[in-house]
Amino acid sequence: MLVFFAIHLPGGGDPSMLYLPLHATQEQLDAFRHRMGFDQPVHVQYLRWLSRAVQGDFGTSLRYVKPVFPLILERMPATLELAVAAQIFALVLSFPLGVLAAVHRNSIYDGLTMLGALFGQSMPGFWLGLMLILLFGVVLRILPISGREGPKHLILPAITLGTFFLARDTRLMRSSMLEVLGQEYITTARSKGLNERIIVWRHALKNAMIPLITMVGMDFGALLAGTVVTETVFAWPGVGRLIFMAINQRDFPLIQAAVFLIALIFVVTNLLVDLSYVYLDPRIRLTEG
Amino acid sequence: MQQRAIEAGESEAAVTFPRWETSGRASGARFSPILRSLLQNKIAAIGVFIILGMIFVAIFAPSIAPYELEGEVPIGEQLRRRLKPPAWVEGGTSEFPLGTDSLGRDILTRIIYGSRVSLTVGLTAVFLSGTLGVILGLFSGYVGGLLDDVIMRFADIWLAFPFIILAILFLSVLGPGLDKLIAVLAIGGWVGYARVTRGQVLAVREKEYIDAARVVGASHTRILFHHILPNTMAPIIVISSFAVATTMLAEAALSFLGLGVKPAIPTWGSMLADGRDYLRDAWWLATFPGIAIMITVLGINLFGDWLRDYLDPRLKV
Numbered sequence: 001m002l003v004f005f006a007i008h009l010p011g012g013g014d015p016s017m018l019y020l021p022l023h024a025t026q027e028q029l030d031a032f033r034h035r036m037g038f039d040q041p042v043h044v045q046y047l048r049w050l051s052r053a054v055q056g057d058f059g060t061s062l063r064y065v066k067p068v069f070p071l072i073l074e075r076m077p078a079t080l081e082l083a084v085a086a087q088i089f090a091l092v093l094s095f096p097l098g099v100l101a102a103v104h105r106n107s108i109y110d111g112l113t114m115l116g117a118l119f120g121q122s123m124p125g126f127w128l129g130l131m132l133i134l135l136f137g138v139v140l141r142i143l144p145i146s147g148r149e150g151p152k153h154l155i156l157p158a159i160t161l162g163t164f165f166l167a168r169d170t171r172l173m174r175s176s177m178l179e180v181l182g183q184e185y186i187t188t189a190r191s192k193g194l195n196e197r198i199i200v201w202r203h204a205l206k207n208a209m210i211p212l213i214t215m216v217g218m219d220f221g222a223l224l225a226g227t228v229v230t231e232t233v234f235a236w237p238g239v240g241r242l243i244f245m246a247i248n249q250r251d252f253p254l255i256q257a258a259v260f261l262i263a264l265i266f267v268v269t270n271l272l273v274d275l276s277y278v279y280l281d282p283r284i285r286l287t288e289g
Numbered sequence: 290m291q292q293r294a295i296e297a298g299e300s301e302a303a304v305t306f307p308r309w310e311t312s313g314r315a316s317g318a319r320f321s322p323i324l325r326s327l328l329q330n331k332i333a334a335i336g337v338f339i340i341l342g343m344i345f346v347a348i349f350a351p352s353i354a355p356y357e358l359e360g361e362v363p364i365g366e367q368l369r370r371r372l373k374p375p376a377w378v379e380g381g382t383s384e385f386p387l388g389t390d391s392l393g394r395d396i397l398t399r400i401i402y403g404s405r406v407s408l409t410v411g412l413t414a415v416f417l418s419g420t421l422g423v424i425l426g427l428f429s430g431y432v433g434g435l436l437d438d439v440i441m442r443f444a445d446i447w448l449a450f451p452f453i454i455l456a457i458l459f460l461s462v463l464g465p466g467l468d469k470l471i472a473v474l475a476i477g478g479w480v481g482y483a484r485v486t487r488g489q490v491l492a493v494r495e496k497e498y499i500d501a502a503r504v505v506g507a508s509h510t511r512i513l514f515h516h517i518l519p520n521t522m523a524p525i526i527v528i529s530s531f532a533v534a535t536t537m538l539a540e541a542a543l544s545f546l547g548l549g550v551k552p553a554i555p556t557w558g559s560m561l562a563d564g565r566d567y568l569r570d571a572w573w574l575a576t577f578p579g580i581a582i583m584i585t586v587l588g589i590n591l592f593g594d595w596l597r598d599y600l601d602p603r604l605k606v
Contacts, residue, residue: 122534122587124541127561127579134572225451229542233565243454244546247461259454266451 059253068257079238083223085154086162090169098173120167129160129233146235157234161226177208217273221266333595339588347404354398367393372571388573399555400581406556411537417475419529422482430490444480452477460548467550474536481528489521523600530593534586541582557582
């Protein structure tokens with residue numbers, strides 16, 4: 001994974017020009033390059049970066065002239081808050097929507113839900129964000145459209161980021177539920193004369209939600225990545241927007257550290273998901289031994 | 290002498306014997322049932338209709354669009370008609386059915402031309418990443434051993450990285466451009482194809498007709514590309530159809546962030562970025578390009594759903 005940091009360094013254009021006054025002399029330029037280590041060959045820069053990173057020193061931001069690690073940590077809560085809110089939004093709604101669609105299969109309700117899910121998966125998230133801003137911020141004026149000052153500010157960004165996942169989770173929930181409802185133990189429960197509602201919401205749901213739960217961890221990485229666009233749309237002060245601005249300003253130390261951290265979170269959550277499989281599905285443990 | 294006999298036998302056997310089993314899916318005889326199934330499924334037919342419509346619009350953009358892309362009127366005159374609302378809104382004229390943007394350019398014209406970038410990027414990038422992934426998957430599954438380990442571990446690493454961030458990094462370093470955009474999106478998608486192809490290869494590799502081909506002396510290349518590859522195509526086609534949709538969405542997002550093609554070329558994503566700045570005063574700027582993206586992607590998804598059910602009924606829910 002660290003390979004990628006090496007790839008993006010060459011050919012990146014010299015950021016020095018952007019951070020010195022226009023009339024800077026050649027000596028000033030050279031001095032700046034030397035101080036930042038840009039005069040070194042790429043692999044030396046990379047190794048130097050790596051050895052410092054391992055010790056917790058991710059370098060200094062060119063733009064903010066501060067250590068980058070605190071800069072990123074500072075914005076992490078905003079990003080995590082957004083990602084978690086979007087995840088909750090998607091999960092909480094997809095459960096009832098998917099289950100009801102499965103129970104009333106081929107009804108108008110089912111058709112409308114699936115149509116809505118298809119639309120949700122087909123629109124660009126940031127466009128949905130723009131449309132929400134238009135509707136709730138400009139026309140109705142009932143919700144704030146940028147910044148992060150309170151729970152109300154979270155609503156639109158979370159919907160924007162979560163809609164794709166809501167649409168996909170609803171489809172997944174429906175198909176998973178349909179599969180479970182066709183199984184023998186459900187027939188057994190029915191033949192015992194159990195209330196249909198109890199069968200669906202207690203017996204079937206428990207097993208139908210397994211595929212969805214296992215998606216949660218994997219999605220979390222995708223949600224984090226998705227925050228780059230969403231945070232840009234809503235001026236949400238998180239890591240995604242920081243990365244985007246750092247890229248525009250060629251603030252290499254900041255980009256490297258931020259991407260490294262996002263990738264790290266991504267890898268750790270994937271690992272946790274793999275471990276949770278073992279916990280959720282005892283069959284894996286057996287085959288392992 | 291004996292060598293030559295084997296070679297002769299190889300080509301003959303390869304054409305007549307194992308192909309017999311694999312080629313049924315693609316032969317002309319199967320074509321009309323495909324068409325019939327497609328037309329019977331109204332939803333899939335809508336999808337195909339949308340896709341064909343978009344391709345038509347993209348190809349014949351200069352004839353369909355009401356205006357030329359630029360340089361038709363002097364810039365001063367063009368600026369005087371800036372931010373005109375759509376025709377059905379007060380203040381709009383039928384000259385500009387969907388209104389004009391902040392530089393007085395006709396939005397409908399730019400949406401029509403924008404379809405070119407979306408379709409080109411979507412189709413080319415998916416084709417390239419599919420080819421790359423399938424080839425890697427074929428070798429990984431067929432050769433096995435160290436090569437398999439290396440490719441699959443690399444695939445794991447690749448997946449451990451949020452792709453959109455990688456794409457943003459690469460494009461910000463490389464600069465804007467259609468070729469770079471396609472290259473980055475193409476590199477992004479190979480893992481899915483490689484994994485699926487490898488799985489299919491492993492499943493097919495031990496089948497009797499592969500042994501038969503080997504017995505009659507078919508070369509590895511021949512076995513790989515003539516006997517194994519056709520049997521891996523069904524899931525690959527299904528993945529590709531959905532990949533076109535996600536690639537187009539990714540292209541729109543990157544263009545929106547200003548990392549797509551050069552600014553002079555209209556794309557749906559960059560039009561939305563313009564529209565964002567005028568959300569308060571000119572809602573039509575940000576509305577219509579998004580609808581264009583949504584309809585196109587929806588069409589591809591509808592078609593993909595049908596394709597999956599048709600090619601691989603096991604996946605049907």
